[in-house]
Amino acid sequence: MISVQEAIQQIQQQTIQLPIIEVDLEDAIGYILQEEIRADRDFPPFNRVTMDGIAIKFSDFEKGVRTFAIQGIQLAGEPQKSLEGQQTCLEIMTGAVLSEGADTVIRYEDVTISEKEGQRFASISSENYSRGQNIHKRATDRKSEDLLVSPGIRISPAEVAVAASVGKKRLQVNALPKIAIISTGDELVEVDQIPLPHQIRKSNVYAVQAGLKEQFGIQARLYHLNDDKEVLHSRLQEILSAFDVLILSGGVSKGKADYVPEILDRLGVKKAFHRVKQRPGKPFWFGATPDQKVVFALPGNPVSTFLNAYKYVFPWISTALGQQASPQIFAQLAAEFTFKPSMTYFLQVQLKYNPQGILQAHPIEGKGSGDFANLLDCDAFVELPENQEHFRKGEVFSVIPYRFGFSSMR
Numbered sequence: 001m002i003s004v005q006e007a008i009q010q011i012q013q014q015t016i017q018l019p020i021i022e023v024d025l026e027d028a029i030g031y032i033l034q035e036e037i038r039a040d041r042d043f044p045p046f047n048r049v050t051m052d053g054i055a056i057k058f059s060d061f062e063k064g065v066r067t068f069a070i071q072g073i074q075l076a077g078e079p080q081k082s083l084e085g086q087q088t089c090l091e092i093m094t095g096a097v098l099s100e101g102a103d104t105v106i107r108y109e110d111v112t113i114s115e116k117e118g119q120r121f122a123s124i125s126s127e128n129y130s131r132g133q134n135i136h137k138r139a140t141d142r143k144s145e146d147l148l149v150s151p152g153i154r155i156s157p158a159e160v161a162v163a164a165s166v167g168k169k170r171l172q173v174n175a176l177p178k179i180a181i182i183s184t185g186d187e188l189v190e191v192d193q194i195p196l197p198h199q200i201r202k203s204n205v206y207a208v209q210a211g212l213k214e215q216f217g218i219q220a221r222l223y224h225l226n227d228d229k230e231v232l233h234s235r236l237q238e239i240l241s242a243f244d245v246l247i248l249s250g251g252v253s254k255g256k257a258d259y260v261p262e263i264l265d266r267l268g269v270k271k272a273f274h275r276v277k278q279r280p281g282k283p284f285w286f287g288a289t290p291d292q293k294v295v296f297a298l299p300g301n302p303v304s305t306f307l308n309a310y311k312y313v314f315p316w317i318s319t320a321l322g323q324q325a326s327p328q329i330f331a332q333l334a335a336e337f338t339f340k341p342s343m344t345y346f347l348q349v350q351l352k353y354n355p356q357g358i359l360q361a362h363p364i365e366g367k368g369s370g371d372f373a374n375l376l377d378c379d380a381f382v383e384l385p386e387n388q389e390h391f392r393k394g395e396v397f398s399v400i401p402y403r404f405g406f407s408s409m410r
């Protein structure tokens, strides 16, 4: 039996070739960017007016001028105009290019407009102005050619906005792996069926499928196989040939119908390890074929499948997609906890910020790895190391969040 650390290492060593493809900007959300996005012009590309009002020369104001002859209007979307003469101004709008010769914008709220003999004038009311106010100066955010987004970043709405502004209609990203999620077990029935007293509806595989969709935008296919060696052999052979990654649930422990490891072996999937020193999820089996088909065979108990998906499968997919490693999240244990066996314990917790802004993990242990309803009361697992038995209140441990809001932190 290997440790959690060794299991992570062996999994992360497993590579897979995913081609780089181009996606339309409108479809790019959630993909991992595989090119640099650079500024094609300065940000902002011109001295951009930030308030509707009048553009003046500040030197006029310094000389005591308070009333300016209005020379015209500079709208957003019009080529730059020029402010001519002394004691003059242009009415100017948010988003317009600051007129040549002007250096300061005074908002309409501080201006009174009057008219005399066909000439319009703008008088300013307050004296609290400064040179350059209400102007977003060219190149103060980013400079032309600056690197804006590096490869390996997951594309969020912010990256989409920036890509659009630099004219990237299409983006290079990693193709998503083709993933099959396979439930095994004679006791399982479909979601839309009424189970007999000895049956249950399958739930694990839907959770894993939803996690893949939420985290990577991957739409995995679901399969179900009964506990029958020949069926498992022939169907898994077909599925292996059609997919890059297989995620199985169930059939990996010591039971009389736990055939999965044996069948995978017969199919030429080379075992990297079977069983990890952890609870839940100990009977986890992992391996790959010589042609890099990767197989995660997760223990069937629902919390085991769930934990193993978040702890091992999703981080591996993230690496396979070339995603930059996200920072580890830590939380303080909000109550003491004891776990004696010499294995890593993934404690279920509710995450809350205390009034000091510290993330705290409140243990809600549940009734073992079959108690998947307990996942509803929690947000995360806290990883308690194997070489420790007593975990004090206030000690800090790494957490594996699965709730929206925590899970999508980078």
Ligand SMILES: Nc1nc2c(c(=O)[nH]1)N[C@H]1C(S)=C(S)[C@@H](COP(=O)(O)OP(=O)(O)OC[C@H]3O[C@@H](n4cnc5c(N)ncnc54)[C@H](O)[C@@H]3O)O[C@H]1N2
Residues within 6 Å of the ligand: 183, 184, 185, 187, 188, 200, 201, 202, 203, 204, 205, 249, 250, 251, 252, 253, 254, 255, 258, 280, 281, 282, 283, 298, 299, 300, 301, 302, 304, 369, 370
């Ligand atoms: N003698 C031993 N027995 C068991 C051991 C052990 O070390 N020695 N390990 C236990 C642990 S830990 C786990 S976890 C389970 C793992 O079992 P399997 O991977 O073989 O899974 P199954 O036997 O097929 O099912 C276990 C349990 O989970 C339910 N299940 C399975 N698939 C689904 C699904 N898709 N949706 C919902 N629920 C599912 C299944 O009905 C069983 O109740 O083995 C222990 N036994």
Ligand code: MOO
Residues within 6 Å of the ligand: 278, 279, 280, 281, 282, 283, 299, 301, 304, 368, 369, 370
């Ligand atoms: O993973 Mo098992 O379900 O540790 O209990």
Ligand SMILES: [Mg+2]
Residues within 6 Å of the ligand: 250, 251, 252, 253, 254, 255, 257, 258, 300
């Ligand atoms: Mg079993």
